[in-house]
Amino acid sequence: MSEQLLLDRLQPIIEFCRTLDLRDGAAAERALSQRFPVSSPLLQELRALCAKGVAEGWLCTREGGGTRFGRVAKPSPATHEFSVDTVLMSGPGIDHVHPEGEIDLGFTTKGDARFDGKPEGWVVYPPGSRHVPTVTGGEMFLLYLLPQGKVEWITPAKKA
Secondary structure: OOHHHHHHHHHHHHHHHOOOOOOOHHHHHHHHHHHOOOOOHHHHHHHHHHHHHHHHOOOOOEEEOOEEEEEEEOOOHHHOOEEEEEEEEOOEOOOEEEOOOEEEEEEEEEEEEEEOOEOOEEEEEOOOEEEOOEEEEEEEEEEEEEEOOOOEEOOOOOOO
């Protein structure tokens, strides 16, 4: 098992994502949910593969602030210029802006987790959107695609 196997299984999703207009996040979410529902064999295989990757230590290899995370792939022609990243979280993440948008696929791992208020499945943020990614009600594994790998982290102001 490896990140390459995960990338191979993600290829149909990446191919589909390159056709989406992320300016309408809700429409992109609906299209992804129809084409790749959480209950589908492909997404169930991805869920199992991600759980195995975390357990075996080759996925989410870094940790900070109680959150595990990692990069599976940098943007490249093989990923249609998306970066592929993962995070395992149970609280708030880091405030950031999506210059080109963000496509998230969440799998609940504990409890009745919600990612930014939504149950497991697809969440799409349009270009220019900003948020503090937050998991409530449990723990969630997130796999996310960033067009051209672009993200702008917001650094909190230091207190005087």
